[in-house]
Amino acid sequence: MSGPLQHYLKFFEEMGIDSIRLNLPASQHPQASRLAGKEGRGEGALGVKAGSASENVFSPPVLARAAGRAAHMREIRDDLGDCVRCKLHRHRTQIVFGAGAEHAELMFVGEAPGADEDAQGIPFVGRAGQLLTRIIESIGLKRDQVYIANIIKCRPPQNRNPEPDEIEKCSPFLLRQIALIQPRIICALGKFAAQTLLETTAPISQLRGRVFDKFGARVVPTFHPSYLLRNPAGKREVWEDMKTIRRMLDERP
Numbered sequence: 001m002s003g004p005l006q007h008y009l010k011f012f013e014e015m016g017i018d019s020i021r022l023n024l025p026a027s028q029h030p031q032a033s034r035l036a037g038k039e040g041r042g043e044g045a046l047g048v049k050a051g052s053a054s055e056n057v058f059s060p061p062v063l064a065r066a067a068g069r070a071a072h073m074r075e076i077r078d079d080l081g082d083c084v085r086c087k088l089h090r091h092r093t094q095i096v097f098g099a100g101a102e103h104a105e106l107m108f109v110g111e112a113p114g115a116d117e118d119a120q121g122i123p124f125v126g127r128a129g130q131l132l133t134r135i136i137e138s139i140g141l142k143r144d145q146v147y148i149a150n151i152i153k154c155r156p157p158q159n160r161n162p163e164p165d166e167i168e169k170c171s172p173f174l175l176r177q178i179a180l181i182q183p184r185i186i187c188a189l190g191k192f193a194a195q196t197l198l199e200t201t202a203p204i205s206q207l208r209g210r211v212f213d214k215f216g217a218r219v220v221p222t223f224h225p226s227y228l229l230r231n232p233a234g235k236r237e238v239w240e241d242m243k244t245i246r247r248m249l250d251e252r253p
């Protein structure tokens with residue numbers, strides 16, 4: 001065994017996982033009858049919002065809704081424009097707006113872009129982003145099945161913490177993205193995301209391990225992948241949070 005499979009198994013081992021969920025084709029999935037109406041892709045893709053059991057993702061109503069959401073997301077991006085609403089515009093290479101499925105049931109919200117994200121214009125593509133990708137895959141999802149964004153959309157200099165005036169100016173665009181996507185679950189990555197979304201000053205150590213109701217969604221705070229790179233022991237708690245998210249995704253809405 002070698003390559004990516006070995007890599008993932010090592011990651012699971014680090015997280016103390018002793019069994020792995022198989023991402024079976026929908027027709028072979030134990031919950032195939034329930035999932036078939038939700039997905040219709042025939043690839044066992046969990047966590048993708050769709051319409052009634054009579055619809056599949058290629059049906060005209062579903063395609064029209066998806067196109068509508070994508071158009072609305074472009075409107076939000078257009079409204080943001082070449083934003084100079086806060087001082088962070090002076091330091092950025094480019095705005096990191098967000099990426100993923102506009103119809104996602106699960107959304108991840110982090111703090112701010114780092115150097116790799118600033119260079120590429122895509123959230124979570126550096127080392128922490130690669131870890132987030134493995135975390136997403138550990139619950140049977142792919143990155144393009146979720147939506148990923150940050151509280152603020154421009155990189156703070158030297159990756160310093162976002163300041164209150166920056167969060168105040170930028171977060172309304174994230175809130176519009178959340179309102180458009182209407183995720184069932186929002187995973188808040190780290191202190192700033194959790195505190196901003198939940199409008200609290202409580203430390204992440206008090207917030208993680210709990211589930212909150214906000215934005216018509218369940219909000220699950222957990223540790224930021226950057227923290228996990230510095231403190232690998234935290235992966236065990238993150239895995240518990242991911243299992244909570246997986247359970248909630250499996251529940252009928």
Ligand code: SF4
Pocket residue numbers: 080083084085086087088089095152153154166169170
């Ligand atoms: S962080 Fe947000 S509000 Fe500030 S300049 Fe960038 S896009 Fe605009």
